[in-house]
Amino acid sequence: MALLEILQYPDKRLKQSCDEVVLFDEALRTFLADLEETMRAGPGGVGIAAPQVGRLEQIALVDVSAKKKIKHHGRIVLINPEIIEWQGSVVGREGCLSLPDFTGNVIRAETITLEAQDEFGERQRYKMEGYEARAVQHELDHLKGMLFLDRLVSRRSDLFKRKVYK
């Protein structure tokens, strides 16, 4: 296991789209272990994406289980992930391991359904909400070369909560 160096914005690699993972081998699983160690070493890190450590592949990790009183799936490996359903939208605060000393408000879907492969290439499906869904959307953005900075909304914009009625 090894701690990986976290790239800091404006490193150009953070703004690039990532390639699909095709090989699910031992080397991938070793990388995932290092990525997880790096995520847990960061201050309050609940997610990390491979491009944040300079590997431009569609790999992300999320674990929000340290937060109290929320629904979650524990530690989840998201390889070649795709969100297939969005519902609702809500403003929340985000920060990034790749951009110290700044947090901002971002609108995200409240509930999402996503499909992703795990470390063995098995296709998994997750339905999630709230904090965990926000963390996943933040990490999936990294895989498309998007940062939360690209989605900032003004401080006042949560004044009236948006809800989607269906």
Add this chain to the structure above:
Amino acid sequence: MDKWFMAVVVGPDRPGIVAKVTSALFNGGCNLGEASMTRLGGNFTMMLMVQHDGREKGLRDLLAPVVASLALHLHIDSIKAELHHHIEPDVRITLFGEDRSGIVAHATATLAEAGLHILSLESDVAGSKNRPIYVLHIEGAALEGVPSLESALSIIASEGIETQLTPVDTVMG
């Protein structure tokens, strides 16, 4: 270049003030830090951190032409910069209700007693001239926890102000 000043600029609002003020500073060799600029009831208001090698007088002279031409008021103080040390808010509070004197004083006193450190506060007078509505939007740090602020808000609510507290649970990823 480690001398910082806070420049406060106020005047009648019109398009182009920010560009003119900041161009004068840039052309005079200054660097800008964090800023808050907003239109308050038809007035342009700005608080701007300025890094400037010279004295306060030199900074004032740099801005003199634009201040005169746009009828602005300028106030300058020497400050410590303390950049890169943001305090993260952990609550957002919205208060609104029929406008009357004392809403801000009373609400913030009650919240301060309950441990709120206000990091940003914005307010608007909304509604019509005959029926003005006061809207207050606060972000802050709950130094004594959220439940303490919730009890404070229930006191404020009992006096006819609508209140809403949203915990800010920052996703760090």
